[in-house]
Amino acid sequence: MATTPKKSKPRTPKQRMASRRERLRAQGLRPVQHWVPDLRNPKVLAEIRREIRLMAQHPENDAIDDWLDAIRDPKDWS
Template identity: 60%
Template sequence: MPARPKKPPPKSPRQRMQARRERLRAEGLRPVQRWVPDLRDPKVRDEIHREAALLSQHPDNASVDDWIDAVVDWSEWT
């Protein structure tokens, strides 16, 4: 019985990720990192609520709401 060829040693997680990145780049993609507010943090949520309360009191709030209602197609939101 002929000897089977040896399997190459398994790749490390770093090598697998590098190979994946190379495949994606070969497909014309590039990595992008996005940072978003951490809504699990109570300080972040408190700040968002504070800012929203300030915005709701803005003197032009009613006219901005009217403009949004005029330009947004709400039928796609259902």
């Protein structure tokens, strides 16, 4: 008569994440944390808008825009 294997205890989320990280590291990957501006924050949005206004006033703004249009490839944006 065959016996059924004992069920192991359910693993905690912390244990599952540790196993996942081990598998990823075994594949040669490493974790990296990225911090980006929080666009939900009104102060961040206000600062971005302020900086955009300053950049638009740059004396060479039109020349920079023309250069960007000349070198960018719209096919790369998809």
